[in-house]
Amino acid sequence: MGGKKFGVLLCADDPEYVKKIYGGYFGVFVRMLGEDGETWKVFRVAHGEFPDDEEIKEFDGFVISGSCSDAHGTDVWICRLLNLLKQLDSMKKKVLGICFGHQILGRALGGKTGRATAGWDIGVANVQLSSSKLFTSLKMPAYLSVIECHRDEVRELPPKAEVLAWSGRTGVEMFRYGDHIMGIQGHPEYTKDILLHLIDRLLQRNLIEESFAEEAKSDLNAREPDREAWKKLCISFLKGSRL
Secondary structure (H helix, E strand, O other), rough: OOOOOOEEOOOOOOHHHHHHHOOOHHHHHHHHHOOOOOOOEOOHHHHHOOOOOOHEEEEEEEEEOOOOOOOOOHHHHHHHHHHHHHHHOOOEEEEEEEOHHHHHHHHHOOOOEEEEEOOEEEEEEEEEEEEOOOHHOOOOOEEEEEEEEOOEEEEEOOOOOEEEEEEEOOOOOEEEEOOOOEEEEEOOOOOHHHHHHHHHHHHHHOOOOOHHHHHHHHHHHHHOOOOOHHHHHHHHHHHOOOO
């Protein structure tokens, strides 16, 4: 796998805590997915920083981060991102979308996104995996736990997309489109401390109630996400052979 090149399409600003401890969200992703001999580059797309057409050809794959913005929004950078994702699809580039990234992929490919009918989902969720050969080849269990922090969701899958996982609160926890695009609603890259600080930020901005924040923190302290299994799964998809 040495010599491969990957890009992170960063759709959020880095909180001070994440910058200090992990070198920003880019550092969080490289820590989970990066391996010796690879090149990783960040594009701060929320600030208008995009790869040009020639540069795109150099990359083996891209990861789309989470965001405070809505995937159903009409911001200029979101519209540019939608066009980029359609281009990456036409080139059959490997693309892994996380949370907002999962949702914006769904929208770019012809699906629909919007506010989650169940409201905010913050904590550690058990998601049920399908019988996809992607999972059986990796000997994945029937359920995996993952850190969640979202209030939007993929409401309607793109045509020809396949649901890979679901939960009690979210009907599309994962989907795959062809063998080159995959979306994950949860945050396999997050550590517990990142989410704890994010809960505090949401509370300070009055986006969640204090009672909800305390419940989410309690849930987080009581359960462990299957981070190693998610790491294995994401690396296998992003860098493995086409299935």
